[in-house]
Amino acid sequence: MANSGTTSTLTCLSTSDIITKVVEYGIEVTELEARKFRDNDVDGEAISYGLTETMVAYLFEGSFKKQAKFLQFARQLKEPEPTTTLTFEILPYDCLSPTCQEYRSFPAVFTMPTFPKDIQAKLDAKQPCHKVSTDRHKIVRILHETMAQYTMYPTNSEYIKVAKALIFRYPFLKDMEGNGYTGPTYGRKMMTGYLASKGIRASEGRVGRVLRETNQPYHADRYRRLRNLNPVPYSAEYMGHKLHIDQNEKLVMYEVTHVLAVDGFSSNIVSHSTMPVKNNLTIYQEVYQSAVLRYGMWDQIRVDHGKEFYLTLFMQEKLADYRNNTGRQPYMQTKSTQNHIIERMWPEVAKIGLDRMVQSWNAHRIQGKGIPDQLAHGGCPKRLPADLLPEATDAADCYPQDVGSSLTRVSLFGRNPFATVEHQTAAEQEFARNYADIAELFERAIHNEPAPFQNGIKDLIGIVRRYV
Template sequence: MEEVDCSLVESWIKDGKTYAWISEQLQQLYPNISRGLSVRSVRRFCNNHNISKMTDDELDDVVTDAVKDVGEVYGRKMMKGYLASSLDIDVGEHRIASSLQRVDPEGYERRRSDTVDRANPIPYSARYFGHKLHMDQNEKLIRYGVTHVIAVDGFSGKIVAHTSMPIKNNLTIYQKVYREAVLQYGLWHQLRVDHGREFYLSLYVQNRARELHGPQDITSFCQTPSTQNLAVERLWVQVNSRVNYPVKRVLVKMEENQLLDLSNTTTQYCVSYVLINTCNVGMERFVGSWNAHSIAGKGIPNNLALNCNTSPVPVSAVPVVDTAAREYQRDQGQLTLFSNFGTDPIGNRQDLIRRREHLFHSKGFTYENMFTNTVSDDGQKLVNGILMHIELTNRLSLLL
């Protein structure tokens, strides 16, 4: 490895990259070197050149920035998952715990005092990835036009699909959650949901697909009370603390300060639109972190999902949403095709919609910054972003 740039390897090590990752990168950068770039060689190279992993001070800098991104509610396991999924940094949980205690001691103590035993009193069994798929909705922000829906594999705990929408809707849930999960991973042998009508289209397609594909010794779907949909219900506790509650506190304060008139349909639309895009940032960060973190007694969801036992199905088994809705209405009855929260007065003018987006972002607003500011600071960027979106919408509506 004497031809390898020592400073490059050192920078990777300082960034927390693993020896395996560095070995793979070096093999791509130096294709003419046929031997000597193995994981073992990289480790020996680092020892010979006194290259060590990032210091505590360097780790503290990384963790400080991460806390700003996700807020103080991420503990050592979820923070490890976030660093791995967003920055490709691999650091031990004990070092991360020590760093969190150093850079955010108050948040560290709050997490310790808020720890609650959430042991499942009801026996539950999922034997493999692909056995049971759990879907559920979260309406903590329904007053502001945001509903989350996620799909979770019962065996691995991996979140395989998610979306956010103004109001829960059969078509959106089927297209963005159920169908997306099946197309990417295959057909789960059982779909488990609560008794909500918003899952009817997904259940219809699941039941029809399972008549032709997968084992016949397990029912195609199961509807239970939401409190018994435990594999997904537990996740909402995490989503609420990391995404919903920080956002909700900002919106409640805006109402208390009379900055919002939610009886106005344009305001309703703008609040919903900005919040969905802002929450999507938090959801993406959470899902990546969750899937890469270690679940006690189980393992890392991404790793557990590698041995996939879903049933392969042709694309025709999960038709596009318009076809699925038409077939459902032919066989089962009516569906609510559209669900709106408020009204966009320029919704029929694509040119004005594009202009609004351009003006919004040209003023320095990004949903990433708004979410980061919400979970790590006072949320003022989210306040300003909502008010700006309302102002731009009202101004452009005058051009109609």
Template sequence: MALEQHEGMIRQLKEEGKTYDEISNKLLAEGVIRGASVANLQGKGTCGQQVGKGVPGGATKCCVGCHWRAKHTSLQLIIICSLKVGPMYGRKTMKGYLATKGIRACHMRVGAAMQAVRPHYHEGRQRGARNLNPVPYRAEYFGEKLHMDQNEKLVMFGVTHAMAIDGYSGKLVGHSTMPVKNNLVIYEEVYRKAVLGHGLWDQVRTDRGREFYLCQYVQEKLAGQRYCTARPSFLQTPSTLNHRIERLWSEVNTRVNFPIKACLQSLTDQGAINMEDDVVKFCTSQLACQVASVGLTRFVEAWNQHSVPGRGIPDSLASGGCPVKVTPSMVPCAAVAADLYDAERGSSLTRHSPFGRDPFVSVEERALAQGRFMALHGDLNAMFNSVVNENNGPFSDALLDLIRIST
């Protein structure tokens, strides 16, 4: 039932001196659910009609119906966004996500609206603990340090993320989702994309994993071109010391990985999928990577538009890019860079890292199966929207159909 249909009753109750709590309870008793919260009944509108007394500064408050109409669109947009990103986006990250859609709103207003329309999500965030970095960090300018790392929370289902973040601005400048961590994929989709898009960083910082060898190799080749050559071109440290990127994985896990993992683990526990079967492993990895990539892309866009206390918005801080720009000829594609690495270092990088066994023996067979699957489940965005909001049905059904089509 629409709130404006009860505008007359609301105005009458207010004229009788009823409080917003009493009006809200009356609406609920009448069966009005949407829009009956106290937060939605309060505030200013546009018609200027007086419905309350003692308003500071002589300002007037309009009729509740007018106020509801003024705020209805924004609340609906936030509801739609919450269905796309799930319960773990707070007011500032949600504000960043709204900004990517061209919607500008105060984070306090966004928070109040989120609390009103998704109270159980709000309560869940209030109970959750945040992992904060206890070690002070400082970078002097955009392009001083590039932090890279990988996430393997879904490695048992064939999903691995890699991301890169600028130390000064906090902007996520590159990301990729792949079945198994691979030097060539991380180099091409994370490091090379970041360097071509923003310029050459003075230092790349990673953990001691071998999956960053190609990135480090090319970074070393370009060492003489850097803005500041006083520091090493790359630095390998334990993961516990690479805080600038490590602390973000808890955000990605709650917003992307854990909902998908819960669904896949449930299917495994029920015996619906057998992760010992190589074809099942392949199908699970292929679909899970695509769905997880939707969530990771949304997170990166929202993160780069959210406001960092005391700093600003990452996208704004990164607007000028690195001091040194490069051309594509200076940063070869992954295949060429890997050939150079193999020839110079005398060792061979893994070109392809499969997860499970590809059941398709030809391009035509693969295209046919893909067409059949897309006819049944063509919207990966809707699939992620569902699973992140604890509705596992669409994702589960799609995975089981993919396995059936592929075997």
């Protein structure tokens, strides 16, 4: 059956043309859906190749009617013109058997297909086209079409085989997502949460199977380190009942101190900060104040006996009348080891980076509880006007007047070795030229490749010595 005229006309249609035709067909296209069409390069050529049901479900998420109607629209768009030419030929008897129509078995070694000229040119030039959405979608589309020659329902292992073949052929495409960005400590729950924080929805079961198959040593290591956590020695009745704040100083010798604040009911990490050394003013402003202004006033704060929380506790007690339940103590100080809801997170923080850990934690599912982001959605029952929470310096001025004792305002860490600001700027710029992406050192380090990080430290020391 000759259909070359229809196909050539279809492939000439741009994304805007397709959107216009979809609307003319009677399918209402929202701005978000139109943006998905453009971001994913859904033009006439893409439709001619054949969009899968999963792809269409993404374009029209939440509407089965639109999905079904678009599939019908795409089929009609690809149909030949009414005037067609039929050519008959006698086929061998063997080809009349049902097995002639079956897919070929998936190859043991997957061979990379030839990509479109523009993509192939970028790949040959080792350009990071995987970071450009339109290029990335074209690569995925071609790979999917090649896989469809063997099966329309690839297994996890077949997907992994194709991905590994692509990385083997083009190593620079290796994307530091998944276990690349997060390291070996993420199991199925945290990895599912990390993907959800990036807008990628996947079932925990499928994520778990992929983690097992992609890096067996990491999976075995996580299995060996499984342990039963002690039950939490307290309970929280609602969002805003208890706020737990704790710090981690395991990297303080490198001028890194992490502080987290977690709501006891939802387990949502409501605020966090990284500072050279623990500091009253910084903890108050970047952890306590930011959390209260965003979510509302907590009935009670739980911290350890560290002096770095004095300003936060002072303001919590000063604003005690604005709480939802004023019958509770405004704060409690306990041993840090009893603050289990925070302590159980620090191994993750030390290994994979605070920002990624916070995103993943807040989006992952806690068994028997739910997803922290969803549980914390409404915030605390009691909201607080912003003018009741002064800036850190103003709050510190009130502290000695109300409490009668001094407060450590400035926490020093070492000394600045540079004689002038110009020397410091020149040293920082030279280091930045040699190490444009610090994240790469982090990724390598968490994958048991510390040499690049160590070399970076040595180079930095050498650069500083030249300018002091």
